[in-house]
Amino acid sequence: MKRIVGKHAEYKKLESNILQISQEAKAAKKQFADVIDATVGMLHQEEGNVFKFQTVDEVLHNLSDSETYHYAPVRGTKDFTEGVFNWVFGENAEMIRKNFKYSVIPTTGGSGAISNSFYNFNDFNQKVLLPNYYWSPYQNFALEANVDLKTFLMYDENFKFNVTDFKEKALELAKEQNRLCVLLNDPSNNPTGLCMTKNDWHEVINTLNEVNRLDIPVILIHDIAYIDYQLKDNKYSREIFETYQNLDEDILAIVVFSGSKTFSLYGFRVGAQIGLSKSQDVVDNFVRVGDYSVRGRFSSVSQPGINIIGKIFTHNDFKKRFENEMNTARNLLKARANLFLEEAEKNNLEILPYCGGFFISVPTKNKNIFKDLVNDHVFVIPMQDIIRVAISSLSIQDIPNLVKKIKKHI
Numbered sequence: 001m002k003r004i005v006g007k008h009a010e011y012k013k014l015e016s017n018i019l020q021i022s023q024e025a026k027a028a029k030k031q032f033a034d035v036i037d038a039t040v041g042m043l044h045q046e047e048g049n050v051f052k053f054q055t056v057d058e059v060l061h062n063l064s065d066s067e068t069y070h071y072a073p074v075r076g077t078k079d080f081t082e083g084v085f086n087w088v089f090g091e092n093a094e095m096i097r098k099n100f101k102y103s104v105i106p107t108t109g110g111s112g113a114i115s116n117s118f119y120n121f122n123d124f125n126q127k128v129l130l131p132n133y134y135w136s137p138y139q140n141f142a143l144e145a146n147v148d149l150k151t152f153l154m155y156d157e158n159f160k161f162n163v164t165d166f167k168e169k170a171l172e173l174a175k176e177q178n179r180l181c182v183l184l185n186d187p188s189n190n191p192t193g194l195c196m197t198k199n200d201w202h203e204v205i206n207t208l209n210e211v212n213r214l215d216i217p218v219i220l221i222h223d224i225a226y227i228d229y230q231l232k233d234n235k236y237s238r239e240i241f242e243t244y245q246n247l248d249e250d251i252l253a254i255v256v257f258s259g260s261k262t263f264s265l266y267g268f269r270v271g272a273q274i275g276l277s278k279s280q281d282v283v284d285n286f287v288r289v290g291d292y293s294v295r296g297r298f299s300s301v302s303q304p305g306i307n308i309i310g311k312i313f314t315h316n317d318f319k320k321r322f323e324n325e326m327n328t329a330r331n332l333l334k335a336r337a338n339l340f341l342e343e344a345e346k347n348n349l350e351i352l353p354y355c356g357g358f359f360i361s362v363p364t365k366n367k368n369i370f371k372d373l374v375n376d377h378v379f380v381i382p383m384q385d386i387i388r389v390a391i392s393s394l395s396i397q398d399i400p401n402l403v404k405k406i407k408k409h410i
């Protein structure tokens, strides 16, 4: 047979167990009433519909034709870019403005931001450093960009962020390839629910500085997809950015924002990459390659998506209403998480420390856990030695039974 596919694409086969298992769960649910589907990373109402923000819905349905149908400018609008910046950094926005040069580039979701960053800030065949539990599409973004992943251990023996292993692997990789590109998904990690402490972040930044002082380029990709679902008070989810102050001059930090998670605009494909550095030259480079890649890889971003977000951030009334609804969304998730944690304790089920986000993970030694749970009509995502339970799409009433079933097979 003729080789129809380019050589570099021969390895490609999308083996997304997440999408496939989700499909299987949906099919099973049609057949059996008692199926519990804990696979979906979208926030759902108790009755099973996606959690829609009324403010988003209202703004969407009042967009003009040009706000809906026209091509969006590659750089988005000021309402969008400044709005995202202020939302993401919250109380630290002024401090970041004072200490850093920055630029906000709209992307097709957080995914577009990560994918472009992998592509532009590595040489081919280099590796991005990330923890050993991670959202599996990172692998796709990496291979598509001709780069690979290298992991460090996320936890130490006390189930705290493993600063020592991070440091060791970061220095090792940086010296090996003369570049360090680190990806951290924090707070409210997918899949584990981990929130790094401010001190963890200080340690990470000390290490990045140490590498930078070896005259090695350093890039931090900070994926904050679930920042609005950290279950502490909102200001605490933003306090980690205080540690950014210590970043050395020519380090580039790319903060990845997802419109999918913050606004439930999953299907709109809207997000942003915020490039920050104390060096204007570094930010100029970020803008130069970022703009090019938006055009070269997906042309521009969803016009309605950009306008909905821009309007909500710039109209006080919309913003206040949206913030109230965001509290409701967080409380919905909190009620599920609290019940899950209570039931886990009652049933003596050990889980990974959870502080926010759409997922709770449970360590397991059972190699057949996925099949055993499916036989019991429960669908979760198995990953290495854990199972990932999406509390975002569970209903409260299913939780006690779900925990018992997990305990039975774990």
Ligand SMILES: Cc1ncc(COP(=O)(O)O)c(C=O)c1O
Binding pocket: 041, 108, 109, 110, 111, 112, 135, 185, 190, 223, 225, 257, 258, 259, 260, 261, 266, 270, 271
């Ligand atoms: C950890 C993480 N990062 C980023 C994203 C990006 O999502 P999107 O491309 O829809 O913004 C997701 C979505 O599931 C995620 O779980």
